[in-house]
Amino acid sequence: MARYKDYNYKQTKLLPVDFAEQILPGSFEYTLNYLVDNELDLSVFESRYNNDETGCPAYDPAILLKIILAAYARGFTTSRSIERLCRENIIFMALSADSQPHYTTIASFISNMKEVIQPLFVEVLMVCGNAGLIGEEMFAIDGCKMPSNASKEWSGTHADLTKKQLKIDRAVRRMLKRHREEDASDSVDPDVRQRDEQQIKKLQAISRKVKKHLTTTEEKLGSRGTPIKSNITDNDSAKMKTSHGVIQGYVGVSAVDDKHQVIISAGAFGQCQEHDLLEPIVQGVKDNLGEEYIEKARLTADSGFHNKNNIEFCQSENIDAYIADKGFRSRDPRFKDYKRFKPKLKQNKYFAPADFSFSKETNTCHCPAGKKLWLSTPNTVMGDHIYHRFEGYLNDCRQCTLQQRCMRKPPSSRGRQISVRIGEVKHPVPNLLKQMQEKIDSRKGRHIYSQRIATVEPVFGNINTNKRLNRFTLRGKTKINAQWLMYCMVHNIEKIQHYGSIE
Numbered sequence: 268m269a270r271y272k273d274y275n276y277k278q279t280k281l282l283p284v285d286f287a288e289q290i291l292p293g294s295f296e297y298t299l300n301y302l303v304d305n306e307l308d309l310s311v312f313e314s315r316y317n318n319d320e321t322g323c324p325a326y327d328p329a330i331l332l333k334i335i336l337a338a339y340a341r342g343f344t345t346s347r348s349i350e351r352l353c354r355e356n357i358i359f360m361a362l363s364a365d366s367q368p369h370y371t372t373i374a375s376f377i378s379n380m381k382e383v384i385q386p387l388f389v390e391v392l393m394v395c396g397n398a399g400l401i402g403e404e405m406f407a408i409d410g411c412k413m414p415s416n417a418s419k420e421w422s423g424t425h426a427d428l429t430k431k432q433l434k435i436d437r438a439v440r441r442m443l444k445r446h447r448e449e450d451a452s453d454s455v456d457p458d459v460r461q462r463d464e465q466q467i468k469k470l471q472a473i474s475r476k477v478k479k480h481l482t483t484t485e486e487k488l489g490s491r492g493t494p495i496k497s498n499i500t501d502n503d504s505a506k507m508k509t510s511h512g513v514i515q516g517y518v519g520v521s522a523v524d525d526k527h528q529v530i531i532s533a534g535a536f537g538q539c540q541e542h543d544l545l546e547p548i549v550q551g552v553k554d555n556l557g558e559e560y561i562e563k564a565r566l567t568a569d570s571g572f573h574n575k576n577n578i579e580f581c582q583s584e585n586i587d588a589y590i591a592d593k594g595f596r597s598r599d600p601r602f603k604d605y606k607r608f609k610p611k612l613k614q615n616k617y618f619a620p621a622d623f624s625f626s627k628e629t630n631t632c633h634c635p636a637g638k639k640l641w642l643s644t645p646n647t648v649m650g651d652h653i654y655h656r657f658e659g660y661l662n663d664c665r666q667c668t669l670q671q672r673c674m675r676k677p678p679s680s681r682g683r684q685i686s687v688r689i690g691e692v693k694h695p696v697p698n699l700l701k702q703m704q705e706k707i708d709s710r711k712g713r714h715i716y717s718q719r720i721a722t723v724e725p726v727f728g729n730i731n732t733n734k735r736l737n738r739f740t741l742r743g744k745t746k747i748n749a750q751w752l753m754y755c756m757v758h759n760i761e762k763i764q765h766y767g768s769i770e
């Protein structure tokens with residue numbers, strides 16, 4: 268018969284724990300501890316506290332900052348999990364000097380970070396700069412859309428929300444009417460009645476919330492001045508399309524230096540289009556690292572940032588920018604065999620202009636039936652191109668056997684019309700979009716742009732996957748911005764841990 272070693276749960280063992288020994292050199296916690304104690308100016312927190320004469324002492328912001336950032340680095344995002352770590356994990360006990368703050372203290376500290384996060388982010392960035400982690404050769408800008416603490420079901424224009432609120436009120440009235448009828452006929456089922464009453468209370472509370480939103484907030488307007496969707500829970504957030512479906516949330520945008528993927532500027536924005544976000548992020552780079560950085564480094568950004576205003580802005584700021592347009596890959600011969608980048612050919616039922624033969628020398632056009640068309644409007648300008656407009660003779664088209672392949676309806680007053688491109692408009696000022704296209708299609712442009720993905724995408728991978736920030740947990744733009752900057756700060760502290768030198 269087998270024999271096992273004896274064990275007894277009813278025993279006590281005392282383990283000596285030296286907190287200072289728990290924070291090992293080379294670890295993230297060691298770097299964080301060093302930075303908070305020696306490099307960051309925590310006097311920014313002082314205005315929060317007013318307990319110098321009365322009230323109990325507060326938790327030291329250094330302790331709270333250390334445990335929160337260390338928890339974020341390990342993928343713990345909630346205040347309750349951070350509180351638990353301080354009770355159960357020896358490294359967190361050491362970082363917090365065993366002070367064990369309550370989760371409400373941690374939550375309140377995080378939601379008030381909006382006032383102080385920017386200077387702290389810049390101080391960490393300065394440490395990265397002094398450690399030689401910023402290359403000043405290229406920086407890439409990109410955004411990452413994430414859901415926030417708001418439901419997309421409660422999004423809509425004021426007209427949509429008014430309709431929803433009236434529908435809820437109608438449902439409540441219907442239920443109340445049914446109750447009156449049941450009372451009169453004495454056929455009340457107590458269980459159903461109790462459920463209904465709870466439902467009525469719930470619907471009335473929602474209706475009040477929608478009404479309050481409609482009376483206290485202004486209608487949000489888009490860039491064209493038309494109403495866009497607002498949200499009754501978090502009106503700063505936006506409904507946006509992502510590769511994983513439609514979400515209600517924010518886009519976290521970052522500018523990343525290519526040498527060690529240090530984030531040099533960041534911000535969170537509640538808008539689905541990234542077009543307007545390049546300027547504030549570049550302004551952030553200027554504020555954080557100075558004009559010299561912008562003058563030296565090239566900028567790369569994907570097609571989400573490609574528009575005339577952004578290219579004009581980069582030109583006015585003397586930035587060597589490489590911003591790809593949507594058709595960039597389909598023009599690149601290296602992707603010619605990739606199905607997804609092949610230009611989509613329209614399956615046209617009817618004869619296209621390419622099926623007509625045009626002679627530039629004689630300025631004549633013949634249709635697939637071999638009939639000559641007449642020049643109805645010469646040299647007409649559409650967009651950046653010049654066209655000749657031709658028209659079939661009515662009699663030819665009426666009697667044509669190919670008519671059904673050429674025209675949607677039998678001709679009544681005019682024959683088939685087509686436009687043939689004959690040239691380009693010569694712009695008095697350079698066409699910036701075209702110039703950017705040529706720049707990015709050049710060999711040098713392709714080489715520089717190809718570094719964008721390897722620079723910025725791993726940063727989002729680290730924050731979203733390793734740090735598990737796959738949704739913002741706060742509400743309101745300023746708080747979300749602070750949360751995004753805290754994660755960006757954690758990312759930069761990791762860079763100092765891996766590539767910097769901390770005594």
Ligand code: SF4
Binds near residue numbers: 659663664665667
């Ligand atoms: S319908 Fe008119 S334009 Fe078209 S093929 Fe016939 S003749 Fe030519």
